[in-house]
Amino acid sequence: MKCLFALTFLALAGQGFAADDATIQKGEKVFDYWCATCHGPGNLPGTVALQTKYKGAKPALLSERTDLIPPVTKTFVRKGVSIMPFFRKTEISDADLDALAAYIARNNKAPTR
Template sequence: MMRHALCAAALAGFIACAATAAGKPADQAAPLGKRLFDYHCASCHGTGIGNPGAAMKPGTDALRVKYGGELPALLSERTDLTPETVAYFVRNGVSVMAPYRKTEIDDAQLAALGTWLSRNNPDLKRR
């Protein structure tokens, strides 16, 4: 029952956010990866209030439940992400998150997104 409620909430959030994401102007001063995150991901995985009655965006809330406080629910605050992990989930999807095709996020954009989301990973700074 809980899974169905999460799926319904995530789907409703995705539909609502997809309708508004197209109209958002990109902050041209921000790095490409951040702009891509804001355009494609923040509607579900960003900060702020989610669907009516939800304290968080659906993707952020789903990660909060999944990790139970062991990892940050906000992708932008994670310190364990790698570009390869980001690429895997973007291309393959997970749970109610649909995969993104190369016509939606090309390989160069995906690399920029992965670089931005993994910027807090201390292990990658040693490479």
């Protein structure tokens, strides 16, 4: 167990929020499949709700956000919020969620970059 914790720590510490292009492309596919129906451009429930919530202080489109770090995205996806459903691991696997969160975080100015 100790070893597993150490490995997890190393993986998280080393990774920062920078991801390679293949991961980001995979994440974009996951986003288009599961999220774009509500968070894509246009008069869609997620985009409209975030436009109302932030009133333009943050982009209404998740794909244009620069502040959503992977742990935050993952928590919303696994727990849901308001009318947004949560997603099970049988729908979006942990690996797919890693890629999805990396895609949404791709424009973050993370200090580890």
